[in-house]
Amino acid sequence: MDLKDKLISSFMAFENNVDIDSAVHDERSDAIKNFEEKGFPSKKEEAWKYTSLKSLQKIDFSIFPKEANALDYKDVKRYFINEIDTYKIVFVDGIYSSFLSETTHDGVDICLMSSALTKPMYKQVIDVYFNKIASKDESLTTLNTAFSREGAYIYIPKSKMPKKPIEIVHFSTGNEASLLLQPRNLIIVEENAELQVIERHQSLTENEVLTNSVTEIFAAKNAIVDYYKVQNDLSTASLIDNTYVNQKDDSVVNVHTFSFGGKLTRNNLNFYQNGEHIDSIMKGVTILGEKQHVDHHTLVHHIQPNCESHQDYKGIYGENATGVFNGKIIVDKIAQKTNAFQQNNNILVSDKATINTKPQLEIFADDVKCSHGCTIGQLDDDALFYLQTRGIPKKEARALMMYAFANNVLESVRIPELKTRINKLIAKKLGVNLGFDL
C-alpha cells in the first residue's frame, strides 16, 4: 500500500478516537477529501519542481504512535535554550509530554491543541480561528488538517505578553521504524499583545521521521510576533513546514528560519496582510552539506495599502547539498504604497552543491516599491588572501567570511541567548571555533 492509500484508510481509524460531531471534524472531513483527490504533490507541479517527495512515499510510515515514550530531561536538555527560562510545549513521538513541558493559563493560554479542540471553553476561539488561514486546497496542508488533533495552542489576550519565550519542541525517539508526525499549531496574538516562539523538531535516532506540520498565526492590530524555527535535524529526518500568518493593522511578524540539517526540509511560509501599515519580515540562514535538501517557498500577499515586507535569505551549500528559494510576492490592485523587499544570496562551497533561486512578483498596483535580488557565488579569493595575510588560516578565513555573510540575518534575533546558540551552531557547522560572537 502506498502512503496515500495508507493515510486515507487510517482516517477511519482516526475517526474512532475523535469527536466526529463537531465543526472541527467537518473541516477534517473536507480536508481528507481534498487530499484524496490531490494526493502528494509531484515534481510536475511548478511549486514542487525541485523537491521530490517520491522516495519518502515509499517508506512505510507509522501513522499513529503506539505508546507514549518517556525521555529523561538530562538526555534532551541540550535541545532547549536552557540558558533562559521558557515555557515549553514538548511532544515525544507526537504525544504531549507533561513531564518535559511547562504550560500556563496565567493571563495567557500556552497549552495544547488537543484541549483547545475539545474543551467547550475554547470553542469560541476555535470557531473563529481554526483552519481559517490555512489553505483548503494545498494537499499537504489539508492532509495535516484531516489528522489535526495535537500541537501547540497559544492565545495571548489584548495587551498581554507572556513572561518568557515559548519553546515548542517535537522529539522522535525511534521507537517506530519510521514515523509520520502531523503537529497542528494555532497561535493567536490579540491587539497590542506580544509573543516570542522558538520551534524545533528533533529526531533522536537514525530511524526515519517525516513531519508534516501546520501552524496558523493570527496577529491582531499592533501585535508583535517573533517566531524562530530551528531546523538542525538528523539526516534521516524530513520536515514539511506549512506556516500561515494573518496580520491586521500595524502588526509586525518576524519569522526566522535556521536550516542547518535534515534530509529534506520544505518551508512553505505564507503571509497575508489584511490591514494597513503592516510589517512582515522573513529571514533565513541555511547551511547544508551531505545530501541534504532545503526548499524555502515564501509568499507575501499584499492585500491592503501602505504595508511592508522584508525577505532576506542567505544560503551556504556544501558537498552534495541542494537548495531552493522561491519568493512570491503578490501586490493587489488596491495595495498602493506597498514596499516589498526580497533578497536571496547564496554561496556554493562545493562543485556538486546546487541552488535554484527564483523571485516571483505579481504586481497589480502602480504605486509600489518592489525590489528583489538573488546572487549565487563562491567565496572571493582576494578576500580570503587578505585575511590570510593577516595570519588567519584559510579554514578560519573561510569560516569568518561565511559567518560575515550570514550575519545580517542574525542581527534581528531578539533573544540574545538564542542568537548565541545560533552563532555557535553556525561555527560548529563550519567546523571552527571563532574567538568572538558577531
Add this chain to the structure above:
Amino acid sequence: MLKINDLHARVEDKDILKGINLEVNAGEVHAIMGPNGSGKSTLASVIAGKEEFEVTQGSVVLDGEDLEDEAPEDRAHKGIFLSFQYPVEIPGVSVTNFMKTAINESRKARGLEEMPAKEMLKLIREKSEMLEIDRKFLSRSLNEGFSGGEKKRNEIFQMAMLEPRLAILDETDSGLDIDALRIVANGVNKLKSKDNAVVVITHYQRLLEYIVPDFVHVLHNGKIVKSGGKELALELEEKGYDWIKNEAVV
C-alpha cells in the same frame, strides 16, 4: 632578512616577474618604483604567498628559510605583512574583532596563549591613537564604506597591531590626501626599528618625502633595472620612467 633570488613568477601563463634579485636587511627601508604593469604589485603578492601566482624559478628566502611551500598565513606568522593597494571589505566583522582574531591566530601559531582582553584593549587604544583613528571607527565593519584614506589608515593600524618584521606597503599613498599621507607616514616611521624592515612600493616619489628610503629600485618589465639611493627617486620624478625604459632596451 629577506633575500629574493632570480625570482620568476607567472599568472595564467603570463610571465610577470622575470628574474628579480633583492636583498633587504633589518633596519632598512627599500622603495620599489616603476611604471604601471611593471610587476610591482605582483612582487608584493608573491612575497606574501598569493596562490594564483606560480613561482616558476628562483626563491624568496626569509631569515635563511625558503618560503616556497608556505601559505600566506604562515608567512604572516613569520612576520611578513602586506598593506593592500585595495583592501577588501568584510561586512559584519568589526575592525576590533578582526584584529582580535588575527592577533590570536598568530599567537596560537607561535604556541602562545590568547592575548588577555585587557591587554588587547590597551594595545588597540595605543595604536589607534598613534594613527589618529577615532574609536568609533573600530566598531565599524572592516573596510565597509570606508573612504580610500580610511582604508589605508586602517591598513597601517593593522600593521601597528601585528608588528611585522617585514612590512610591504603596496601603493599605500594612492588615494590619500596630504594630511592622511602625513599621518600614515608618521605611523610607519614610528614603527620602524633596527629589527624590522619596510618595502615601499609606489608609483610616485611623494610618499618617499615622508618615508625616506635607504635604497630605491626601479622595476621594469618584471626585472629590477636600476638601483640606487634616495636621490634616484627624485631623478625619476623629474625625468619620468621613459629614460629607464630606453636604458633597459640599450
